[in-house]
Amino acid sequence: MAVLLINNNDGSIQQNKGFDFVEEQKGASFKDTLGGFINEINDLQVKASDSIEKFSGGKIENIHEVMVAMSKAEVSFKFMMETRNKLVETYKEVMRMQM
Amino acid sequence: MGISKVFSALDISATGLTAERIRMNVIANNIANANATNSPDGGPYRREQVEFQSILNKAANLSDIDGMERLGGVKVSNIMKSNEPFNKVFIPGHPQADENGFVEMPNVNIATEMVDLVTASRSYEANLAVINSSKDITNQALSIIGR
Numbered sequence: 001m002a003v004l005l006i007n008n009n010d011g012s013i014q015q016n017k018g019f020d021f022v023e024e025q026k027g028a029s030f031k032d033t034l035g036g037f038i039n040e041i042n043d044l045q046v047k048a049s050d051s052i053e054k055f056s057g058g059k060i061e062n063i064h065e066v067m068v069a070m071s072k073a074e075v076s077f078k079f080m081m082e083t084r085n086k087l088v089e090t091y092k093e094v095m096r097m098q099m
Numbered sequence: 100m101g102i103s104k105v106f107s108a109l110d111i112s113a114t115g116l117t118a119e120r121i122r123m124n125v126i127a128n129n130i131a132n133a134n135a136t137n138s139p140d141g142g143p144y145r146r147e148q149v150e151f152q153s154i155l156n157k158a159a160n161l162s163d164i165d166g167m168e169r170l171g172g173v174k175v176s177n178i179m180k181s182n183e184p185f186n187k188v189f190i191p192g193h194p195q196a197d198e199n200g201f202v203e204m205p206n207v208n209i210a211t212e213m214v215d216l217v218t219a220s221r222s223y224e225a226n227l228a229v230i231n232s233s234k235d236i237t238n239q240a241l242s243i244i245g246r
Contacts, residue, residue: 040102064116068230072106075237079102082244 037083041076048073107170108233114154114172115226121175122149122219126212133207136195143195144205145180152176181206 028036051069054060125147132144154171183206191200 037101044102062117062120064113064120064227064230068109068113071230071234072109075105075234075241076102078238078241082241086244 038080041073041080044069044073044076105237109230111170111172112226112229112233114174115229116223118149118151118173118175119219119223119226122151123216123223125149125178126216126219129207130209130212130216133205133209133212135205136193136202143185143203144207146183146205146207148179148181149175150177150179 048066048069051060051066055063055066060066129146132138135144138144151173152175153173185203185206187201188204189200190196190202193200193202196202
């Protein structure tokens, strides 16, 4: 992050290179990680409903495949809900902060 | 991928369930054909047995114990025909009877098949127990963050 300093003598704005120590993070942002994560959970949900459809269409003969797909979807959804609850809780905590 | 690694135990046990189901189907076929004196191969029905083979994920590094990616589960590699001799039963007048009145019956022993059936059923239950247990521990780990 570059810090802009206003030079009081002539009112011009100049960039101070000396404060340029906070570099832009190169890794995936929190938003991207969360987005990819939710996509993955959505994929599992889609797979589960897909396997239910296939099972009722007679394309899958093993019930346990459907059950495993459903339990994966269930557990990962629960994981997402826990993460969401924690996020909302954190947000509320910050909003309650006294200024 | 990220979250799918959490469910590796589930996938491994699912291969076990599939294998046991195939074994049960083969046993059902043996019992159903216990009195079949004719088969497409000629002669009486031959008893069939499954052969299990463990799946090794060759793509993964074999020394990689942390990743557990080399564990792939089990599969039915082969369904073999038994070479045990056929049972000879004295039934004169039977279309398949030889000149002495003996008929070759399938080499299926119902008692053996029932024991195999119980074994397959218990193995299925064992795999189910692993699935339930791994699901339970994941749920319990999720409760760390929850109140």
